[in-house]
Amino acid sequence: MPDEGREIVNRLVAQRVHLLKIHNGLSRETFLAIAEEAKRWRLPFDGHLPAGMTIVEASEAGQRTVEHVGALGPVCASNPAALQQGRGAPPPTEPIEIDRPRCEEALRRLVRNGTWLTPTIGAPGQGIPRTRAFNLALVRMAFAAGVRLLPGTDWPGGGYWRGQYATASRTPWDDLAGMVEAGLTPADALRVGIVNPARLLGIQHQLGRVEAGYLADLVLLDADPLLDIANATRISAVVANGRLVDAAQRQRILDSELAAQKGTAQR
Ligand SMILES: [Zn+2]
Numbered sequence: 001m002p003d004e005g006r007e008i009v010n011r012l013v014a015q016r017v018h019l020l021k022i023h024n025g026l027s028r029e030t031f032l033a034i035a036e037e038a039k040r041w042r043l044p045f046d047g048h049l050p051a052g053m054t055i056v057e058a059s060e061a062g063q064r065t066v067e068h069v070g071a072l073g074p075v076c077a078s079n080p081a082a083l084q085q086g087r088g089a090p091p092p093t094e095p096i097e098i099d100r101p102r103c104e105e106a107l108r109r110l111v112r113n114g115t116w117l118t119p120t121i122g123a124p125g126q127g128i129p130r131t132r133a134f135n136l137a138l139v140r141m142a143f144a145a146g147v148r149l150l151p152g153t154d155w156p157g158g159g160y161w162r163g164q165y166a167t168a169s170r171t172p173w174d175d176l177a178g179m180v181e182a183g184l185t186p187a188d189a190l191r192v193g194i195v196n197p198a199r200l201l202g203i204q205h206q207l208g209r210v211e212a213g214y215l216a217d218l219v220l221l222d223a224d225p226l227l228d229i230a231n232a233t234r235i236s237a238v239v240a241n242g243r244l245v246d247a248a249q250r251q252r253i254l255d256s257e258l259a260a261q262k263g264t265a266q267r
Pocket of ligand 1: 048067068154
């Protein structure tokens with residue numbers, strides 16, 4: 001309900017929240033009411049694309065970030081009906097065609113509005129091949145158009161929507177590797193992972209660089225991620241809050257975390 005949406009925004013403003021997360025279940029009217037109220041308070045709103053909106057409409061309404069590349073699907077597919085997958089039926093195999101002029105126009109609007117996109121493309125090779133090929137092409141086009149990308153953590157994965165989280169690929173590293181599969185260079189993908197989140201949050205003068213005066217939050221790797229993005233996971237040591245966690249100490253923390261998780265699972 002639009003009035004309820006406005007009221008909730010006002011309540012959250014009073015609680016001094018930093019941003020609103022948009023849910024895909026919002027109706028168009030409720031979303032637009034929330035957007036209007038949020039803009040009045042200069043409160044950023046990020047998140048999913050509401051079902052009744054196109055990504056361009058959400059961008060024009062001021063949504064700051066849109067999560068999941070699927071949000072581009074309906075404005076980019078030549079035949080949006082081809083995106084529908086019958087439950088239970090074997091997925092079709094023919095490629096999903098892109099209406100390039102329409103897609104590029106949509107991407108230009110996102111760039112003009114400064115809308116960020118979190119593709120959540122997941123690790124290389126994941127998902128239904130035709131959907132993946134389509135999504136990879138959209139990520140490539142979005143990046144080429146100048147849309148600012150962000151690393152995500154909730155690629156849907158096989159069975160994710162059924163609650164089988166173990167099969168989902170849920171780390172930003174997977175996402176960055178997926179972006180390289182889409183055609184970004186490892187350096188571009190690392191910028192997405194390291195610099196863009198700091199810029200989004202307006203803390204680019206504190207994070208995103210190794211330089212005097214910046215926060216010392218960084219990882220030391222055993223191999224060059226510019227040669228192979230997979231090397232970004234070969235972490236040797238961590239510097240967190242300016243404190244060095246060396247390899248041995250890091251391993252002890254990981255081991256005890258794993259043991260604690262097992263303990264919880266058995267209970
Ligand atoms: Zn999500």
